[in-house]
Amino acid sequence: MSALRFAWDEARGVARLLADTAQALLRARPPAAVVWAQAFDVGNRSVFFILVTLGFLGAILNFQTGFQAQRIFGDTSLIGAATLPILVRQLGPTLVGLMVAIRVGTGIAAEIGSMVVTEQVDALRMCGAGPVDYLVKPRVLAGLIAVPALWVIGTGAAWMAGLWVTHLAFQTNPATYVNLDLTRGADVAEGLFKAVVFGILIPVIAAHSGLQARGGSEGVGRATTQAVVSASLAVIVLDLLIGAVAFGLRGGAGA
Amino acid sequence: MIEFEDIHKAFGAQKVLDGVSLTVSQGRIVYIIGKSGAGKSVLVKHLVGLVRQDSGRIRFEGEDITHFTERDFFGLRRRCAMVFQHSTLFDSMTLVENVALPIRRHLGATQREALEQAREKLALVDMAALSDRLPAEVGDGLRKRVAIARALTLTPRYMVFDEPTTGLDPVNAVRVDRLIRDLSDRTGVTSVVVSHDLRSIFGVADRIVMLYQGRVLLDGTPAEFRTSHDPVVRQFVTGAVEGPMAL
Amino acid sequence: MSDAVARLGAGAIALAETVGALALFTTRVARAALRPRLDRFETWRMLYRVGVESLPIVATTAIFAGAIAVVQTGANVVKFRAYEVVGWAFGFSVFREIGPLLVGLMFSGRVGANNAAQLSTMQVTEQVDALRALAIDPIEYLVLPRVLSMVLMMTTLAVIGNAFAMVGGIATSWAMLGVDPWVFWNSFTEYVTLTDFANGVIKAAAFGLAISLVSCHFGLAVRGGALGVGRAVNSSVVASAISIFVLDYFITWILK
Numbered sequence: 001m002s003a004l005r006f007a008w009d010e011a012r013g014v015a016r017l018l019a020d021t022a023q024a025l026l027r028a029r030p031p032a033a034v035v036w037a038q039a040f041d042v043g044n045r046s047v048f049f050i051l052v053t054l055g056f057l058g059a060i061l062n063f064q065t066g067f068q069a070q071r072i073f074g075d076t077s078l079i080g081a082a083t084l085p086i087l088v089r090q091l092g093p094t095l096v097g098l099m100v101a102i103r104v105g106t107g108i109a110a111e112i113g114s115m116v117v118t119e120q121v122d123a124l125r126m127c128g129a130g131p132v133d134y135l136v137k138p139r140v141l142a143g144l145i146a147v148p149a150l151w152v153i154g155t156g157a158a159w160m161a162g163l164w165v166t167h168l169a170f171q172t173n174p175a176t177y178v179n180l181d182l183t184r185g186a187d188v189a190e191g192l193f194k195a196v197v198f199g200i201l202i203p204v205i206a207a208h209s210g211l212q213a214r215g216g217s218e219g220v221g222r223a224t225t226q227a228v229v230s231a232s233l234a235v236i237v238l239d240l241l242i243g244a245v246a247f248g249l250r251g252g253a254g255a
Numbered sequence: 256m257i258e259f260e261d262i263h264k265a266f267g268a269q270k271v272l273d274g275v276s277l278t279v280s281q282g283r284i285v286y287i288i289g290k291s292g293a294g295k296s297v298l299v300k301h302l303v304g305l306v307r308q309d310s311g312r313i314r315f316e317g318e319d320i321t322h323f324t325e326r327d328f329f330g331l332r333r334r335c336a337m338v339f340q341h342s343t344l345f346d347s348m349t350l351v352e353n354v355a356l357p358i359r360r361h362l363g364a365t366q367r368e369a370l371e372q373a374r375e376k377l378a379l380v381d382m383a384a385l386s387d388r389l390p391a392e393v394g395d396g397l398r399k400r401v402a403i404a405r406a407l408t409l410t411p412r413y414m415v416f417d418e419p420t421t422g423l424d425p426v427n428a429v430r431v432d433r434l435i436r437d438l439s440d441r442t443g444v445t446s447v448v449v450s451h452d453l454r455s456i457f458g459v460a461d462r463i464v465m466l467y468q469g470r471v472l473l474d475g476t477p478a479e480f481r482t483s484h485d486p487v488v489r490q491f492v493t494g495a496v497e498g499p500m501a502l
Numbered sequence: 503m504s505d506a507v508a509r510l511g512a513g514a515i516a517l518a519e520t521v522g523a524l525a526l527f528t529t530r531v532a533r534a535a536l537r538p539r540l541d542r543f544e545t546w547r548m549l550y551r552v553g554v555e556s557l558p559i560v561a562t563t564a565i566f567a568g569a570i571a572v573v574q575t576g577a578n579v580v581k582f583r584a585y586e587v588v589g590w591a592f593g594f595s596v597f598r599e600i601g602p603l604l605v606g607l608m609f610s611g612r613v614g615a616n617n618a619a620q621l622s623t624m625q626v627t628e629q630v631d632a633l634r635a636l637a638i639d640p641i642e643y644l645v646l647p648r649v650l651s652m653v654l655m656m657t658t659l660a661v662i663g664n665a666f667a668m669v670g671g672i673a674t675s676w677a678m679l680g681v682d683p684w685v686f687w688n689s690f691t692e693y694v695t696l697t698d699f700a701n702g703v704i705k706a707a708a709f710g711l712a713i714s715l716v717s718c719h720f721g722l723a724v725r726g727g728a729l730g731v732g733r734a735v736n737s738s739v740v741a742s743a744i745s746i747f748v749l750d751y752f753i754t755w756i757l758k
Contacts, residue, residue, distance in 0.1 A: 003558045048513070049740060056747035060754055064599060067758060090574045098607055102739045106615070110732020117728050217626050217731040221619025224735040228611040229559060236566045236604070243573045247678065250577065303635050325634075332637035343632040347620075357636045359543070360643070366543050405636070 010208075010230055017208045018201075020132045021140055030138050038142035043149055046103045050154045053099050057091065058158025059165040066170045076170040080177030083162060089187040089246070092155035093194035094239045099154070100147055100198065101231035105206040108139055109227030112210025113220040121211070131211060139203040147199030148192060155191070190246045197242065198235055205231045256281055257302065257413070257447070262311035264297055271297050272308070273469030284439050284446045286456050289466035290491070290500060295449040296340070298466070299415045302447070303337050304328035333361065335413035336406035340421065342398040344390040344405070351377060351386035354405045361409055376404045380434065396427025403434060414438065416448040420455050428452065432459050453492070457481070465491065467500075520741070527719040531649060534641045545647035552648075552655045556613050557662070563608045564663035567600050568592070568670030576679050588681050589690030592671045597664055597694065597702040603750060605663045606709035609656055610742035614717040617648060618738035621721025622731045630722065640722065649714040656710025660703050705753050712745035 062083055066076045112135055115121050121131050166172035209227035213219040257279040264272040271294040279285045287295045300306040301313060304323060312321045315331060323331070344353045354373035358364050364372065377383045380400040390398055399419060406414060416435065420428035432455045438444045450456055456463060457477050465472045465480075467487055473480065480488060490498030571592055579588055621644065624630050630640050668690075675681035720738040724730045 049744070052744055053747045056751045060599065060747075060751050063751075063754055064595075068594075086574060090570070094570075099743060102607075102611065102743050103736070106732070106736040106739055110729065110736055114728040114732055217623045217728045218619075220728045220732045221616075221623050221735060224732050225612070225615040225619055228615050228735075228739055229608075232608060232611050233559065233562065236563055236570070240566050240570050240573065243570060244678070247573050247576055305631055305634065325639075328634075329637040329639070332635055337635040339628055339632055339635070341628065343628045345624075345629055345632070346627075357638070360541070360636075360638050409637075 007233075010226075013212075014201075014205050014208050014230070017132070017136065017211075018204050021136050021204060024130075024133050024137050025141075028133075030141065034138055035141045035145070038138050039145040039149075042104055042139075042142050042146040045107065046100060046146075046150055047153065049103050050096060050099055050150050051157045054092070054095060054154035054158040055161040057095055058087065058161035061087070061091065061158070062162030062166050063169060066166050066172070070170060076166060076172045077176040078179075079166050079170075079172060080162065081179035081182045084159060084180065085183045085187045087155055087158050087162075088183055089190040089194075090239070090243060092158060093151050093191045093198065094235060096147065096151045096154040096195065097198035097202070097235035097239070098232055100143075100150065101202050101206075101235055102228055104143070105202050105227045105231040106224045108203055108206035109210040109213075109224045110220060112207055113213035113223035116211060116213045116223075117216055117219050136204065136207045139207060140200055143199040143203040144196065145199070147202070148195040151191060151195035186246070186250055190242065194239065194242050197238055201234055201238070202231045205234055256314075256316060257445070258312075258314040259298070259301070260312040260314070262298065262301065262313070263309045264294070264301075264306065265309060270469055274311075275466065275469070275471055277464050277471055277474060279445060279447055281445055282439065282443045283461045284435065284448065284459055285462045285464060286448045286450055286460040287464050287466060288449075288451055288456060288491070289472075290451065293466045294469060295466055296417050299337075299417060299447055299449055302335055302413075302415055303332055305337075333409050334411050335415065336409065336411040337415040338399070338402050338406045338417065338419060340417040342390070342395070342402040344398055344402060346390050349387050349389055350382065350393070350401045353390070353401060354408060357405065357408045373404075373408070376408055377401065379407075380404045394427075396423050396430070399423065399427070399431055400434070403431070407438075411444070413445045413447070416446065416450075418449050418451075420450065420452045428455065431455075435459055453494070520737075523723065524716065524719055524741070527723075528715055530641055531645055531715060531718075534639065534646055535649075538646065539642055540646055540650070541643055544643060545650060548647045548651040549654065552613050552651045553658075555616060556609055556655060556659060559608055559612045560605050560659045560663050561666045563604055564601065564666035565670035567604045567663075568596060568667035568672075569674040571596055571600055571667075572671050572674040573678060579679060579681075585679070585681050586685060586689050587693070588675055588679070589686040589688065590693035592675075592686070593690045593694030594698045596667050596671065597698045598705075598754075599702075599750075601664050601667055602660055602702045602705040602709060603746065605659055605706065606656070606713070606746045606750075607743060609652075609659065609709070610713045610717075610739055610746065613652060613655075614713040614742050615735045615739050617652075617714070617717040618721040618735045619731060621718060622724035622734035625722055625724050626727055626731060645718045645722075648718055649711065652714035653707055653710040656713070657703055657707045660706030664699070664702065701753075701757055704757070705750060708749050708753060709746050712749055713742045716741045716745060 062079055065083055066079050069076050069079060124131060124134060163174055163177050166177055167174055206227040209223045209230060213223035259275055259277050262272050262275045275298060287298060289295050297306055301308055304325065312319060320331065351370055351373045354376050355369035358372050359366055359369040374383055374386055377386050380403060382397060382400050382404065385393055385397065419431050423431065435446055435448065436459050439446055460477055462475065463477055463480050464474045465488060473483060473485060473488055480492065483489065486499050490500050575591060579585060633640050633643060672683050672686050675686050676683055717738040720734045720741065724734040
């Protein structure tokens with residue numbers, strides 16, 4: 001199955017780039033100002049997108065849940081309490097991850113990809129600036145900072161959208177919606193951990209695809225497509241793995 | 256017959272065509288020449304509606320095409336075909352599929368019938384042996400010949416060639432020149448050729464039109480060009496670095 | 503401060519322009535669809551390509567989505583001893599929401615991005631102009647077959663995806679919650695209705711339509727060389743994602 005082999009090669013390539021980046025980071029940290037500027041840029045570019053998509057997600061989630069609750073229990077007062085933990089530890093980070101893969105992933109792959117096919121990366125190498133040092137490292141650090149921030153913003157947006165929708169559709173009292181009882185520290189930890197992992201991996205995967213671009217505009221097109229697919233898949237797979245581990249840590253089926 | 260009347264075209268702040276008028280008679284090969292960026296390609300693209308003029312009239316076989324819509328141009332494009340500068344073959348199809356496409360779309364043929372007819376057309380330009388290759392797999396000269404074959408599939412009465420020999424090695428360039436000449440001699444096709452290849456210009460053209468600073472500088476026979484005393488024409492013909500034309 | 507406002511204003515204008523251009527494009531496609539002179543050869547080619555491209559990735563995503571759904575609701579299931587309703591809860595949430603949403607997003611990434619990449623490369627290398635010069639309408643020849651095959655494929659994939667998600671869900675329920683596959687299956691077939699299924703399929707078709715229109719538009723509207731192609735892909739996936747969420751919300755709301 002050539003698809004499996006492709007996935008395996010891809011995973012290996014990404015792992016190698018990750019290792020290279022970690023090594024480069026240990027050798028020399030880029031100036032804090034550059035990192036913050038990049039992180040701010042990443043955040044800025046995605047914030048509107050995250051707000052819109054996660055806002056709608058929160059609305060949909062709460063609408064669906066509220067509708068079923070009303071049908072079965074006739075009461076929607078627990079909606080806020082019930083949906084928040086799911087949002088914080090799962091839907092929030094996963095969808096923020098997917099959105100970042102889409103927005104930032106294609107952006108990085110396109111930038112680096114077009115630099116590769118126009119031989120700018122070769123020119124960089126001639127000047128003694130390795131692509132890992134110069135292109136990948138700052139973007140990974142930026143992701144590390146920006147994605148958790150976006151997770152907070154996105155989850156907040158989804159939560160507020162839910163508040164608005166349940167109030168409008170089911171006349172749920174906002175006071176009952178705002179209920180943090182069912183949300184525990186473990187949920188926040190799980191969500192944050194996922195966000196950090198995604199923040200590191202998505203730039204690495206995207207940069208890896210970008211660095212492999214070959215052959216003019218067509219190569220750039222292929223690199224960006226590969227970036228978004230690989231990054232999205234990675235988000236979903238890691239989401240399951242981290243979720244399963246967290247489930248086990250929480251005491252598994254005996255929670 | 257093709258008539259351009261006082262065509263003006265600007266792209267943003269840059270005025271490319273500043274009142275160009277010229278007439279192309281039936282069955283002739285007319286070369287539009289000038290230095291790079293003089294507006295030659297822009298002018299001929301007006302003929303097939305890929306560029307629309309800011310002002311002026313264009314008449315094609317007596318019909319005023321100035322206000323043609325894209326739909327209207329579809330009819331015209333079957334009578335006037337264009338060969339692009341970079342051949343512009345469809346890179347997801349083989350050479351023979353490239354030529355078969357217009358046959359299938361316009362002549363109501365099935366894919367199989369179209370492929371057969373396409374192979375015949377490719378044979379006319381000596382490309383039959385390579386018909387199942389992809390465009391990326393063959394060289395520029397060969398791609399150009401396939402592009403010409405594709406343009407000829409609907410038996411147009413008019414052909415526009417945008418820099419047909421630019422970037423080709425001398426052998427392939429001569430082949431293309433000969434194709435253009437043969438086409439005109441055998442079938443009476445009217446050809447408008449954009450070029451700055453002096454050998455083609457003086458070897459093939461019936462008439463030469465030179466564009467300079469957005470206007471027609473000289474419009475005449477090759478002999479008239481060779482003997483012209485205009486300093487700009489002289490600079491172009493002799494390829495001199497010094498002269499009125501800025502480089 | 504005023505600089506931020508100016509940027510916000512510029513952003514809003516850019517957004518309005520994009521939405522407007524997209525709307526215009528959609529009407530052009532709709533008009534061409536009314537007198538369909540579909541190129542059958544090209545349409546079959548597209549169907550094949552889209553299917554082959556998307557099936558592995560959708561199948562994989564669906565299995566994982568099923569597993570995730572179980573893992574995430576697992577704690578609640580255990581707490582409320584709701585083992586019998588796992589099948590039902592799973593069925594309705596995956597069929598109606600998680601399934602179409604994740605399949606849509608992955609489809610947009612795999613097929614939508616690829617489509618935008620291909621069309622933009624064609625546009626940048628003048629191949630679209632070459633089509634027009636051959637008196638072939640790019641909307642008829644390029645766009646319509648793609649729209650049709652992507653809508654058909656998305657709908658099919660939603661169904662196939664549901665099946666794969668079931669596999670993932672059943673396996674995970676069994677492994678992690680000790681829910682017997684038969685119990686799962688029974689509660690599933692007992693409570694999950696055709697409406698739940700149809701809901702998801704309608705969403706999938708709508709997503710397919712949105713993704714195809716968006717990717718074709720940004721592909722053909724590209725400006726610039728290699729970087730333009732990258733940007734076209736970027737815009738395509740971003741706009742597709744937004745469309746998916748917006749459509750999801752409105753369809754959920756309407757079909758209630």
